Amino acid sequence: MPTARHSTPLAYPHPCASHTCASTPRPAAAAIHKFEPKGLSMSVIGVMVEGPVPIARLRLFASQSFASPVPVSSEEVEPMAPRRSVAAAVAAGALVVGLTTSPASANGDVVAGGPEPRDLASQVRTDALLDHLAALQAVADANAGNRAAGTNGYDATVRYVERRLAAAGYETWRQTVPLTVEETVSSSVEYTIDRTTRVIRHMPMTASPGTGPDGVTGRVVSPSGRSTGCLPRDWREADVSGSIALVSRGSCTFDAKSRVAAAAGASALIVHNSTAGQLNGTLRTSDRHVPTVGVSMDSGRVLAGLPDGAEVTVVVDKVVEERETVNLFAETGSGRAEGVVVVVGAQLDSDPDSPGINDNATGSVAILETAVQLAEAEPLDRTVRFAWWGGGELDRAGSQHYVDDLAETDPEALEQIDVYLDVRQIGSTNGVVGVYDADESTYAMPGAAPSRAAQAERLIEDRFDATGQPWVDVPFSAPGDHRPFARAGVPAAGLTAGADGTKSPDQAAAFGGTAGLAYDPNQDTVADDADNVDPQTLSVLAQSVAHTTVALATDPGLVDVRDLLPTEPPAAGSDDAAPDSAETDGDD
Known part of the structure; x- marks a missing residue:
C-alpha cells in the first residue's frame, strides 16, 4: 500500500537541460x-x-x-x-x-x-x-x-x-x-543533576522518527558560534556522535536541521525557539532524520547551560498504522x-x-x-x-x-x-x-x-x-x-x-x-x-x-512571459542557490 511519505525535492522540470539559457537578475531579498x-x-x-x-x-x-x-x-x-x-x-x-x-x-x-x-x-x-x-x-x-x-x-x-x-x-x-499514520504514544525530555530529575516541556515535531519506549540518552552538544545547525560545517568542531544536538530555530527548515544533525551522528535533535513561546514544528518526511523535538527559548538556555557530564534523555515513542x-x-x-x-x-x-x-x-x-x-x-x-x-x-x-x-x-x-x-x-x-x-x-x-x-x-x-x-x-x-x-x-x-x-x-x-x-x-x-x-x-x-x-x-x-523568467538554475553553492535547506514559511 502506498504511504503518505515523499522525499522528492521540489523542482519543476528544467527547460534548459540541453541548451544554454540566460538568467534574469533577482531581488537581493524579500520585499x-x-x-x-x-x-x-x-x-x-x-x-x-x-x-x-x-x-x-x-x-x-x-x-x-x-x-x-x-x-x-x-x-x-x-x-x-x-x-x-x-x-x-x-x-x-x-x-x-x-x-x-x-x-x-x-x-x-x-x-x-x-x-x-x-x-x-x-x-x-x-x-x-x-x-x-x-x-x-x-x-x-x-x-x-x-x-x-x-x-x-x-x-x-x-x-x-x-x-x-x-x-x-x-x-x-x-x-x-x-494513509500511513504515525501516532506518538509518549514523549519526554529529561535530565538529572544531583539525583534530581527535571522535565523539559517540549513538542515532538510532526513526522519525527521515533526513539522507541526507552528513548535515547546523551550529552548536549551545540554548534559553534551563532550557527544554527543548517550546514554540515556547523558541526565540524563538535563531537556529535551519540549526542543530543541542540540548535536554535532560524536560517533553514527544521527538516534540514534534523537531516544535518543525523549526518553528523547525533542520536536526537532539540530545536529551541528564537522568540518567546513553545516551539511546534514539522518535518517533511522521516527519511534521513533523527528524533526531533521543539522547546521554548528559555528551555533551550537551560539545556545549553547544563554542567559538563550532564546527560539528557529524549523519548519519542511512536506507533505506525x-x-x-x-x-x-x-x-x-x-x-x-x-x-x-x-x-x-x-x-x-x-x-x-x-x-x-x-x-x-x-x-x-x-x-x-x-x-x-x-x-x-x-x-x-x-x-x-x-x-x-x-x-x-x-x-x-x-x-x-x-x-x-x-x-x-x-x-x-x-x-x-x-x-x-x-x-x-x-x-x-x-x-x-x-x-x-x-x-x-x-x-x-x-x-x-x-x-x-x-x-x-x-x-x-x-x-x-x-x-x-x-x-x-x-x-x-x-x-x-x-x-x-x-x-x-x-x-x-x-x-x-x-x-x-x-x-x-x-x-x-x-x-x-x-x-x-x-x-x-x-x-x-x-x-x-x-x-x-x-x-x-x-x-x-x-x-x-x-x-x-x-x-x-x-x-x-x-x-507569454517566458523571457521574464529565470531559466537557468543558480550554480550549486552560489549565493542565489536555494537548497532544500532554505528557510520556508511553515517549517521554521
Missing part, C-alpha cells in the same frame, strides 16, 4: 510590494532591489453579469451558531474591490459568457466565510477537538462541505487516500476550452491536537464559498475543479495521491490541468498577504517554473497592486499542496497569510501585527479556533481566491 500609480515602479520597504521590475502584463477577461447563487436551506445543512459577532467581523473586514477588466480577448475577439472576476470577488462575503468556520469549529468541538484525517471529525467535515455543495447544485465525488481518508471534489460544467481544467485546492483536515480553523479551514471555506458563488454562472472557458485534500497534515497525502494516481492511471488528465491554485492558512492573526513566488522574482528554486505559473502569480499580484493592497512573496518551496503538482510539472500558484514563520519589522509596518512573532502563533494547537482568525486578512485573501479562479478559467490566454 514588501506596493503599487505606485505612475509607471510600474515598485516600492520596497527597507530593501534595495537589484535588476529590472517586470513589465506590465495584459489581462483580458469576459464581461457578463453574475447570477445569484442558489440559497442553502436550513433543512439541507444543519444550522451552527457563529462563535463571533458577524457584524463586528464584517466591520473589521476589508472587502477589496476587484480589477477593472476588458471584455476583449488577446486576439481582439469578444469572449462569450462567464462572470467578471471582480463580480465574483464581491460575492464572497466575510460573514459567509465566518459562518462556515463556525460550523467547522462546531464539528471539532463535537469530535474530541479536532478534524484530523481518518477520524470522525474529518468525516463530519467532509459531509458539511458536501451538503453545502449539493445545496448549490454541484455533484461531488470522493477519492480514497491510503495504515488507515484511509478521502479527497473531495466538485467541478463546474465543461468549459468551452474542452479538456482544459483549472484545479483550486485546499487542505481540509486538521492537526490531531487542533480544531484547525486557520490551518486550514480558512483555505477550505474560501474555495467552498467561491464554488457556491460560481454555481449559476455562465459556462467558463475552462472547467474549474475544486479539491479538498485529506491527509494534508500527513505530508500532503491527499494531493500527492491525487497527482500520483493521475500520473499512473490517466496521464492525459494530468496534462489537461492548466494550472493549480493552492489556498493555505489565509486568516493568520499576525499574518501577511502572501503570494507563492512562482516566477522566482524573490526566491530562487531548482528548475524554472512553467510560464503559466508565473502568469497566475501575476494575476494575483496585479489585482493587489490595482487595489493598493501590499503583498509579499512567499518561497515556492514552502509547505503546501502545490508541491506535488509542481513536481509533476503542473503550473502552480497560491496564496497564504503565513504559518509559523516569523514576521519581520518591515512586514509589521506594512500589514500590522507584531514583529518577531509567528504569523500564526496558534498553529497546530487548541487555540487554532474560530476565535483566532483575522477577518480582514481572511476577506482580502478569500476574495483574491475568487477573483483568480474566475480569471484563470475565463481568460483566453495571457501574454
Whole structure:
C-alpha cells in the first residue's frame, strides 16, 4: 500500500537541460510590494532591489453579469451558531474591490459568457466565510477537538462541505487516500543533576522518527558560534556522535536541521525557539532524520547551560498504522476550452491536537464559498475543479495521491490541468498577504517554473497592486499542496497569510501585527479556533481566491512571459542557490 511519505525535492522540470539559457537578475531579498500609480515602479520597504521590475502584463477577461447563487436551506445543512459577532467581523473586514477588466480577448475577439472576476470577488462575503468556520469549529468541538484525517471529525467535515455543495447544485465525488499514520504514544525530555530529575516541556515535531519506549540518552552538544545547525560545517568542531544536538530555530527548515544533525551522528535533535513561546514544528518526511523535538527559548538556555557530564534523555515513542481518508471534489460544467481544467485546492483536515480553523479551514471555506458563488454562472472557458485534500497534515497525502494516481492511471488528465491554485492558512492573526513566488522574482528554486505559473502569480499580484493592497512573496518551496503538482510539472500558484514563520519589522509596518512573532502563533494547537482568525486578512485573501479562479478559467490566454523568467538554475553553492535547506514559511 502506498504511504503518505515523499522525499522528492521540489523542482519543476528544467527547460534548459540541453541548451544554454540566460538568467534574469533577482531581488537581493524579500520585499514588501506596493503599487505606485505612475509607471510600474515598485516600492520596497527597507530593501534595495537589484535588476529590472517586470513589465506590465495584459489581462483580458469576459464581461457578463453574475447570477445569484442558489440559497442553502436550513433543512439541507444543519444550522451552527457563529462563535463571533458577524457584524463586528464584517466591520473589521476589508472587502477589496476587484480589477477593472476588458471584455476583449488577446486576439481582439469578444469572449462569450462567464462572470467578471471582480463580480465574483464581491460575492464572497466575510460573514459567509465566518459562518462556515463556525460550523467547522462546531464539528471539532463535537469530535474530541479536532478534524484530523481518518477520524470522525474529518468525516463530519467532509459531509458539511458536501451538503453545502449539493445545496448549490454541484455533484461531488470522493477519492480514497491510503494513509500511513504515525501516532506518538509518549514523549519526554529529561535530565538529572544531583539525583534530581527535571522535565523539559517540549513538542515532538510532526513526522519525527521515533526513539522507541526507552528513548535515547546523551550529552548536549551545540554548534559553534551563532550557527544554527543548517550546514554540515556547523558541526565540524563538535563531537556529535551519540549526542543530543541542540540548535536554535532560524536560517533553514527544521527538516534540514534534523537531516544535518543525523549526518553528523547525533542520536536526537532539540530545536529551541528564537522568540518567546513553545516551539511546534514539522518535518517533511522521516527519511534521513533523527528524533526531533521543539522547546521554548528559555528551555533551550537551560539545556545549553547544563554542567559538563550532564546527560539528557529524549523519548519519542511512536506507533505506525495504515488507515484511509478521502479527497473531495466538485467541478463546474465543461468549459468551452474542452479538456482544459483549472484545479483550486485546499487542505481540509486538521492537526490531531487542533480544531484547525486557520490551518486550514480558512483555505477550505474560501474555495467552498467561491464554488457556491460560481454555481449559476455562465459556462467558463475552462472547467474549474475544486479539491479538498485529506491527509494534508500527513505530508500532503491527499494531493500527492491525487497527482500520483493521475500520473499512473490517466496521464492525459494530468496534462489537461492548466494550472493549480493552492489556498493555505489565509486568516493568520499576525499574518501577511502572501503570494507563492512562482516566477522566482524573490526566491530562487531548482528548475524554472512553467510560464503559466508565473502568469497566475501575476494575476494575483496585479489585482493587489490595482487595489493598493501590499503583498509579499512567499518561497515556492514552502509547505503546501502545490508541491506535488509542481513536481509533476503542473503550473502552480497560491496564496497564504503565513504559518509559523516569523514576521519581520518591515512586514509589521506594512500589514500590522507584531514583529518577531509567528504569523500564526496558534498553529497546530487548541487555540487554532474560530476565535483566532483575522477577518480582514481572511476577506482580502478569500476574495483574491475568487477573483483568480474566475480569471484563470475565463481568460483566453495571457501574454507569454517566458523571457521574464529565470531559466537557468543558480550554480550549486552560489549565493542565489536555494537548497532544500532554505528557510520556508511553515517549517521554521
